[in-house]
Amino acid sequence: MQHFAPTVPFALEVCGLVKRFDRPAVDGLDLRVRSGEFYALLGPNGAGKTTTLRMISGLLRPDAGTIRVVGIDALADPVAAKQVTAWISDEPMIYDKLTPLEYLEFVAGLWGIAPALAGPRAQELLDWLDLVPHANERCEGFSKGMRQKVALAGALIHDPRLIILDEPLTGLDAGSARQVKSVLRDRVRAGGTIIMTTHILEVAERMADRIGVIAHGKLIAEGTLEELRLQAGKNGDRTIGAGEGASLEDTFLALVAEQAAAA
Amino acid sequence: MTAQPGSAVWFAHHESRLAWRDWLAMMTAGRRKRLRRVVIAIAIFFIFMHFVAYWTVGRYAAATPDKATLVAISSSVLLSWFLMISQAMESTTRAFYSRSDLDLILASPAAVEKIFAVRIITVALTMAMMALPLAAPFIDVLIALGGWRWMGAYGLIVAMGAAATALAVGLTVALFRLIGPKRTRLIAQVVAAVIGAAFVIGLQVAAILSYGTLSRVSVLQSATLIAHAPDLGSVVWWPARAALGDVTALAGVLAASFALLAAAIVTVAPRFGEYAIIASGTGTTSVRQAQRPAAFRPTSPRSALRRKEWTLLRRDPWLVSQTLMQMLYLIPPAVLLWRSFDDGNGAYQLLVPVLVMAAGQLAGGLAWLAISGEDAPDLVASAPVPPRFIVRAKIEAVLGVIAVIFAPLVAVLAIASPWHALVTGIGVIVAAVASTAIQLWFRSQAKRSQFRRRQVSSRFATFAEAFSSIGWAATAAVAAASVWLAIAPGVIALAVVTGAWCMSPRQV
Numbered sequence: 058m059q060h061f062a063p064t065v066p067f068a069l070e071v072c073g074l075v076k077r078f079d080r081p082a083v084d085g086l087d088l089r090v091r092s093g094e095f096y097a098l099l100g101p102n103g104a105g106k107t108t109t110l111r112m113i114s115g116l117l118r119p120d121a122g123t124i125r126v127v128g129i130d131a132l133a134d135p136v137a138a139k140q141v142t143a144w145i146s147d148e149p150m151i152y153d154k155l156t157p158l159e160y161l162e163f164v165a166g167l168w169g170i171a172p173a174l175a176g177p178r179a180q181e182l183l184d185w186l187d188l189v190p191h192a193n194e195r196c197e198g199f200s201k202g203m204r205q206k207v208a209l210a211g212a213l214i215h216d217p218r219l220i221i222l223d224e225p226l227t228g229l230d231a232g233s234a235r236q237v238k239s240v241l242r243d244r245v246r247a248g249g250t251i252i253m254t255t256h257i258l259e260v261a262e263r264m265a266d267r268i269g270v271i272a273h274g275k276l277i278a279e280g281t282l283e284e285l286r287l288q289a290g291k292n293g294d295r296t297i298g299a300g301e302g303a304s305l306e307d308t309f310l311a312l313v314a315e316q317a318a319a320a
Numbered sequence: 321m322t323a324q325p326g327s328a329v330w331f332a333h334h335e336s337r338l339a340w341r342d343w344l345a346m347m348t349a350g351r352r353k354r355l356r357r358v359v360i361a362i363a364i365f366f367i368f369m370h371f372v373a374y375w376t377v378g379r380y381a382a383a384t385p386d387k388a389t390l391v392a393i394s395s396s397v398l399l400s401w402f403l404m405i406s407q408a409m410e411s412t413t414r415a416f417y418s419r420s421d422l423d424l425i426l427a428s429p430a431a432v433e434k435i436f437a438v439r440i441i442t443v444a445l446t447m448a449m450m451a452l453p454l455a456a457p458f459i460d461v462l463i464a465l466g467g468w469r470w471m472g473a474y475g476l477i478v479a480m481g482a483a484a485t486a487l488a489v490g491l492t493v494a495l496f497r498l499i500g501p502k503r504t505r506l507i508a509q510v511v512a513a514v515i516g517a518a519f520v521i522g523l524q525v526a527a528i529l530s531y532g533t534l535s536r537v538s539v540l541q542s543a544t545l546i547a548h549a550p551d552l553g554s555v556v557w558w559p560a561r562a563a564l565g566d567v568t569a570l571a572g573v574l575a576a577s578f579a580l581l582a583a584a585i586v587t588v589a590p591r592f593g594e595y596a597i598i599a600s601g602t603g604t605t606s607v608r609q610a611q612r613p614a615a616f617r618p619t620s621p622r623s624a625l626r627r628k629e630w631t632l633l634r635r636d637p638w639l640v641s642q643t644l645m646q647m648l649y650l651i652p653p654a655v656l657l658w659r660s661f662d663d664g665n666g667a668y669q670l671l672v673p674v675l676v677m678a679a680g681q682l683a684g685g686l687a688w689l690a691i692s693g694e695d696a697p698d699l700v701a702s703a704p705v706p707p708r709f710i711v712r713a714k715i716e717a718v719l720g721v722i723a724v725i726f727a728p729l730v731a732v733l734a735i736a737s738p739w740h741a742l743v744t745g746i747g748v749i750v751a752a753v754a755s756t757a758i759q760l761w762f763r764s765q766a767k768r769s770q771f772r773r774r775q776v777s778s779r780f781a782t783f784a785e786a787f788s789s790i791g792w793a794a795t796a797a798v799a800a801a802s803v804w805l806a807i808a809p810g811v812i813a814l815a816v817v818t819g820a821w822c823m824s825p826r827q828v
Contacts, residue, residue, distance in 0.1 A: 114702050139704035150696035152628070154635040166624025167703040172616035179616065195635070211699070285380045 058105040065128040068092045068250035074122035082108040084274035095245045096252045097265035098257045105274035106254040123188040127218045143212035147224035155199035157207045161201035168215040202233030222253040262305040327429045331438040369457035381466030383390030393560035404447045408488030411443045415510045422654035432593035437585045469565025473749030476562045479577035486580035516734045625713035668740040672800045673793035674704030680789025690714040693768040722752045747796030754788045761824030784820035
């Protein structure tokens with residue numbers, strides 16, 4: 058795996074991001090994720106997490122705001138931004154009729170990776186994710202966990218600087234989830250940057266360097282778990298149990314309750 | 321709702337409510353506000369079809385049950401019945417394999433045979449309900465001009481629906497037992513498509529071999545066939561006699577059809593649940609090993625996309641059967657080409673529109689698969705490739721398949737008649753590009769497995785694609801005789817495509 062030396066202080070800079078559907082889904086969001094950081098984005102259902110990540114990945118055009126990915130203006134030069142980004146959703150984006158190896162060849166082709174690099178890299182990823190015995194089987198019979206691992210291999214084949222994951226652990230069994238988490242940790246150790254949404258707060262608590270809490274399309278709190286506890290303890294609903302020593306779950310609920318009360 | 325929960329009537333109410341809402345959603349594309357427009361459009365179409373019916377069958381209103389008439393009516397009945405069997409097989413296969421609510425039903429303590437009996441009856445009713453609106457204008461005209469005796473035709477359609485369903489259920493269950501649940505899904509759908517096309521194609525091939533024409537009517541009106549047909553008193557003519565108002569024949573046909581349906585229900589319904597469970601326990605897929613070297617081939621994003629489309633199409637026999645089944649209709653022109661190879665230009669003139677039409681229709685289906693039926697849209701959209709490159713690669717994939725299929729036919733035609741080959745070649749390209757463009761303008765996000773419901777997403781696109789193919793086929797046919805005369809149909813075809821572009825939500 059390639060080791061990334063940070064070329065810019067922030068792998069992701071989002072400023073004043075706005076997206077409206079029937080109502081504002083993302084409402085003037087500001088977000089900065091440091092290079093080499095594991096950032097967890099939390100929020101209740103409908104808070105605007107997925108919309109935000111889809112705009113960062115170039116899958117949705119924002120109504121207003123700016124997005125910079127590894128210093129690249131993602132709205133002015135989306136192709137260059139996509140070159141260094143990977144997107145993984147909770148529904149694995151794979152083709153049933155292709156084998157994992159063929160899938161990786163296709164993704165490498167899409168990202169324009171030279172076969173001499175992509176071939177060995179694919180073998181490495183398949184090995185890493187225990188997919189070698191199934192490398193030449195069509196994906197149509199795979200379990201959810203295996204499909205997600207194939208999608209993850211596809212996302213990593215071009216050595217992305219920024220990996221964006223939307224609920225990647227949904228529906229995975231304990232073994233597959235551990236494997237995915239291990240791959241993501243290794244990625245961060247190698248200098249990659251990860252931004253991930255999850256409803257499994259324990260995962261965010263244990264893996265994330267910093268956590269952002271989003272509600273009603275706005276970032277309402279951000280920091281390490283300790284910083285969030287302090288913030289919730291200062292302003293939050295103490296009946297939920299926020300404050301020093303509180304779990305992330307309590308802290309998160311206190312912050313969201315505070316935001317709901319303010320709204 | 322007064323029916324006892326779990327009773328057959330209760331299930332029938334549940335099924336009819338779902339069927340009605342499904343139909344409504346299909347007709348209005350999920351927008352209830354469109355209902356009034358849909359009703360008006362259907363009414364206008366229905367009235368228009370009465371004029372068409374007056375023009376086509378009006379002169380037969382006073383028909384008497386002589387052999388020629390009985391042959392003509394029986395052939396029409398048989399053709400419609402084959403189509404009904406085809407549709408009924410599709411529905412029956414869905415009943416086995418569609419998991420939408422089967423798990424809920426099978427997990428409940430309700431009597432499974434009741435729900436499946438209701439479902440088989442629903443299939444029979446659906447077959448009749450699908451045929452009635454299409455046949456009604458013709459029957460109405462015959463009633464108006466020939467008297468109430470033609471009312472028997474309505475009864476005949478109900479009987480045909482029942483018999484077609486009984487046969488379809490029997491065939492599907494036979495396949496299930498013969499080749500197992502894993503293969504039945506695909507084979508049943510292929511068989512259904514072949515049954516639907518077989519009668520028309522068979523008549524056309526017979527017409528070509530006997531008379532050198534694509535017209536199947538020439539076979540049905542031939543003195544040889546009429547001379548070899550059974551006597552007037554034969555039971556074979558009962559359906560035709562029923563349509564002509566023979567009450568005894570109608571009662572016989574209805575009784576036989578309902579008896580068949582009842583037998584199918586009694587035999588199959590109690591075991592339907594068991595079959596459905598077996599079908600669900602058998603994945604539709606098996607572990608398939610690809611035989612290829614591990615080394616990656618050098619490729620560009622565009623060729624990666626093209627290769628992916630071709631691989632997915634090649635590896636999905638169901639999709640191949642659905643899309644390339646249209647190729648069955650190329651068999652008659654191919655036979656005509658083979659038979660008329662030394663005969664001169666007359667026959668080639670017939671080939672031009674058939675090939676152009678087939679190319680347009682096939683390109684439309686393939687374009688939908690490549691453009692709208694993308695199973696990993698986010699993956700492709702998140703790739704560092706400009707969207708226009710992605711679209712271009714997919715169009716190239718579609719046109720590549722069209723080229724592979726039609727180039728040999730055009731090449732053979734070129735040896736026999738270079739002019740006709742040139743016109744056909746241009747027509748094939750234009751029709752394929754037009755259909756692909758329409759699919760591109762009206763693209764929507766869907767799963768490839770929803771291919772059969774692709775018309776639902778935009779009826780406008782479906783009609784535009786059909787009329788464009790017809791328009792280019794007509795243009796090519798006229799152009800083969802006179803280029804100047806082809807300007808008028810060409811302008812109309814172009815207007816159809818331009819109109820589709822103007823009405824499309826995405827004017828790419």
